[in-house]
Amino acid sequence: MSEVVSPTPLYHRVYAVMRERIVNGYYPENIPVPSEAELAESFAVSRITIRKAMEILAAEGLVTRMRGRGTFVTDRAQRTQLNRTVVSNVNGLFSYLNAVGESTRLRVISLDRGEAPPRIARLMEIAPDAEVVRSVRVRDLDGRPYSLSMAYLLPEIGAQIGQEDLARTNMIDLVQRAGASVEQVEQVLTATLADEYAAQHLAIPIGSPLMRLIRVFVDARLGPFYAAEILYCADRYEYRVSLKREPGKDFLLHGTQPE
Known part of the structure; x- marks a missing residue:
């Protein structure tokens, strides 16, 4: 052989x-x-x-x-203040996003209209050929790329957002100014590798490990109106969740009885 x-x-x-x-x-x-x-x-x-x-x-x-x-x-990961527990509610998420915004600097790569990737279209519950407003931004932390963020918005929300807005304001603030009300947020965290596009904007070698975070924001009236796909360098990002037991709601193993 x-x-x-x-x-x-x-x-x-x-x-x-x-x-x-x-x-x-x-x-x-x-x-x-x-x-x-x-x-x-x-x-x-x-x-x-x-x-x-x-x-x-x-x-x-x-x-x-x-x-x-x-x-x-x-060891940059231990020094960054962005590595902290994210509380599992919308207000806790907004607080975290504000902390990220205050600690980083935004660079706008693009703002245009077109189709969303198929996986994003499914999450937003729109047709594969539906037009959305797309933006790409890089966040810098300590003078180096921290994240690459791709945003996809329904036209009725995204049409009200300009390039100058993107350069200085968190997207979550922009969509609320545009009239959206965030009632629910779905998050998916996975591992991936940097392709040519991500490597170029994050200043890392192709094939470097990345954390991919996808958030879908839901409005009671509009439904899923905004999806964000964010790529983080694996050594610069840590995601933590705090889980607490609810009083009076103990989990019983199958086949056991309370004493």
């Missing part, structure tokens, strides 16, 4: 493993990561391959290389 050769460059495979280790806290902050020679031996590759992988990690801000001291992990 012939050997299967991966199309992914060797240095990028090393980078992907190192990135996963760094994001998951494999290396302490105050102790240098293994040297190029040690990593080359561990991965059974050349030092040049290790150097290329570390250069990508340094360019992403995940490690800092100090002459004479070594390479150290930069």
